[in-house]
Amino acid sequence: MEKSSIEFFICISGIYISFLLWGVLQERITTKFYEKQKGLFISVIILNVTQSFIATIISFIFTFFSTKHSKKKKPLSKPLLLKIILVALSSSLASLTSYLSLKHIDYPTHVLGKSCKLIPVMAIHTIFYKTRFAHYKYLIVAIVTSGIVIFTLCDYQLPSKTKKKHLSNNIWGLFLLSINLLLDGYTNSTQDHIFKVFPHVSGPWMMMSMNIVSTIGMITYLFCFTNELTTTYEFIKKYPLVTRDIIFYGCLGAIGQLFIFHTLEKFGSLILITITLIRKMLTLLISLIWFNHKLTIGQWIGVGLVFYGASLEAYIKHTQLTKKNRKHNEN
Numbered sequence: 001m002e003k004s005s006i007e008f009f010i011c012i013s014g015i016y017i018s019f020l021l022w023g024v025l026q027e028r029i030t031t032k033f034y035e036k037q038k039g040l041f042i043s044v045i046i047l048n049v050t051q052s053f054i055a056t057i058i059s060f061i062f063t064f065f066s067t068k069h070s071k072k073k074k075p076l077s078k079p080l081l082l083k084i085i086l087v088a089l090s091s092s093l094a095s096l097t098s099y100l101s102l103k104h105i106d107y108p109t110h111v112l113g114k115s116c117k118l119i120p121v122m123a124i125h126t127i128f129y130k131t132r133f134a135h136y137k138y139l140i141v142a143i144v145t146s147g148i149v150i151f152t153l154c155d156y157q158l159p160s161k162t163k164k165k166h167l168s169n170n171i172w173g174l175f176l177l178s179i180n181l182l183l184d185g186y187t188n189s190t191q192d193h194i195f196k197v198f199p200h201v202s203g204p205w206m207m208m209s210m211n212i213v214s215t216i217g218m219i220t221y222l223f224c225f226t227n228e229l230t231t232t233y234e235f236i237k238k239y240p241l242v243t244r245d246i247i248f249y250g251c252l253g254a255i256g257q258l259f260i261f262h263t264l265e266k267f268g269s270l271i272l273i274t275i276t277l278i279r280k281m282l283t284l285l286i287s288l289i290w291f292n293h294k295l296t297i298g299q300w301i302g303v304g305l306v307f308y309g310a311s312l313e314a315y316i317k318h319t320q321l322t323k324k325n326r327k328h329n330e331n
Contacts, residue, residue: 007266011266011275015263016279019276020283024283030044034242042231046229047246047249050250053211055207056208058258080194090187097176101176105174109174110177111284112151121188140310143309147305192269201265203264211257278311
């Protein structure tokens with residue numbers, strides 16, 4: 001097996017294992033009560049800053065040892081610093097809108113909606129960075145988008161009295177999710193741009209830099225503009241089990257980030273998004289089984305379309321990579 005194929009397999013395995021467990025914890029913390037009908041954790045900034053802080057430590061250790069014997073220097077120029085700050089800000093805001101959307105839509109809808117990330121990434125790549133894509137990518141985007149639309153329109157089996165309220169919540173939740181997708185699109189496209197323009201930048205170094213900026217920004221926000229530290233302290237006193245969940249959540253997210261940034265550096269954002277699309281579908285299936293969500297037949301059709309589109313993208317990418325490796329070996 002080629003070195004690049006082994007590296008690709010390790011990246012996929014690391015992303016899937018860490019983020020499938022991370023996804024279960026995310027739904028557990030943000031949408032489930034810690035006691036019957038009470039004890040719902042609402043401090044989303046605390047979740048973000050915990051993960052960002054742990055990710056900063058892990059990426060610093062990884063960067064220190066991986067560059068210790070390297071002769072390559074990584075100067076932090078003003079243009080690079082500006083890009084890092086902007087991408088850290090967009091990433092932090094994306095996480096915030098993602099968590100807030102979970103207050104208005106359920107987790108399966110959230111996961112499936114996140115599967116539309118290819119659309120804003122391709123749009124921003126095309127508009128801002130003048131990137132052109134193969135025709136099949138537009139077909140895949142159309143398939144995935146159709147699946148999302150079908151899933152959203154085929155409403156859950158709810159009592160008639162709650163449908164109106166559910167629809168209102170859905171609209172606001174989907175709006176927040178749309179903002180999240182735009183921010184994600186900007187983040188991924190700009191990260192690709194940074195790797196191209198600043199070739200000395202490594203994945204772990206970018207991860208460390210982004211998380212340092214995010215941690216400083218969120219800690220400043222926590223102390224100056226919100227009382228989440230107090231509410232979280234009170235919540236932990238009542239429900240100490242949440243402490244374990246938050247720490248594990250932060251560690252899994254940080255480990256997953258290492259694999260994500262390495263994949264981003266070596267293989268690009270579109271391949272990374274394809275990997276995460278399939279991971280999100282697996283997360284969706286785990287959520288449906290673990291938390292006993294009920295779907296209509298139409299929603300299962302929507303899930304199938306999204307999964308088909310993501311699988312088709314992965315298959316085409318794998319075929320292209322295999323052909324490229326064969327040509328390289330022949331030469």
